[in-house]
Amino acid sequence: AQSVSQHNHHVILSEAASLELGCNYSYGGTVNLFWYVQYPGQHLQLLLKYFSGDPLVKGIKGFEAEFIKSKFSFNLRKPSVQWSDTAEYFCAVIRRHSGGGADGLTFGKGTHLIIQP
Amino acid sequence: GAGVSQSPRYKVAKRGQDVALRCDPISGHVSLFWYQQALGQGPEFLTYFQNEAQLDKSGLPSDRFFAERPEGSVSTLKIQRTQQEDSAVYLCASKLKAPGQGRNEQYFGPGTRLTVT
Numbered sequence: 635a636q637s638v639s640q641h642n643h644h645v646i647l648s649e650a651a652s653l654e655l656g657c658n659y660s661y662g663g664t665v666n667l668f669w670y671v672q673y674p675g676q677h678l679q680l681l682l683k684y685f686s687g688d689p690l691v692k693g694i695k696g697f698e699a700e701f702i703k704s705k706f707s708f709n710l711r712k713p714s715v716q717w718s719d720t721a722e723y724f725c726a727v728i729r730r731h732s733g734g735g736a737d738g739l740t741f742g743k744g745t746h747l748i749i750q751p
Numbered sequence: 752g753a754g755v756s757q758s759p760r761y762k763v764a765k766r767g768q769d770v771a772l773r774c775d776p777i778s779g780h781v782s783l784f785w786y787q788q789a790l791g792q793g794p795e796f797l798t799y800f801q802n803e804a805q806l807d808k809s810g811l812p813s814d815r816f817f818a819e820r821p822e823g824s825v826s827t828l829k830i831q832r833t834q835q836e837d838s839a840v841y842l843c844a845s846k847l848k849a850p851g852q853g854r855n856e857q858y859f860g861p862g863t864r865l866t867v868t
Contacts, residue, residue, distance in 0.1 A: 638793075668856070677754075678794075678842070678859040724793050728850070737807050737850050738784045739857065741793030 636661040640742035655710040657725035666728040667708040673721045755860035772828045776845030786842040
């Protein structure tokens, strides 16, 4: 079965610091990758997605992620974080079932990011 | 409405009671997903509908869990004889097309927080 690993469960940064959140996945075939964010009291929202093409993907709010196939990684980055980036961040891969098709998402356990003013 | 809605937002049930959780997807969305999110964890896939057809229910944890989407729009997740381990946030997501048809994303609702006492 596929799995998604997020290495840091809690990250605390100061404003203007650079951010990199790690994500590794286990599936060896074609992958579609996502980063979702959940701000306090709000529902999950898509930050960015990768399907194919340029492995450097730009998302909303200045976030970007790089797909490195050889490392099975899809790390999330932001050059300068803001207090408003405090949230829970989830990496996810499209779930592939035994029939070879794809349907839902397999999520990592999440990274709780706290930005201190 | 503009987004996915779920009701109730909070539900407290005594152990052994049956509960029903409702999801209203975005109008016209073909795909509908249910996820279970335990405290401190990422969402875990439960089941998937394409229109009214339940194409994958491999994530349902036991036969006490049942989902339906009879007219291809609103969906209900029912849990019979609730147990304490069922306490979690239940998330619904919808997607415009079926998997493999376009690079569209899943839109998540706010979730229903179920507490079994």
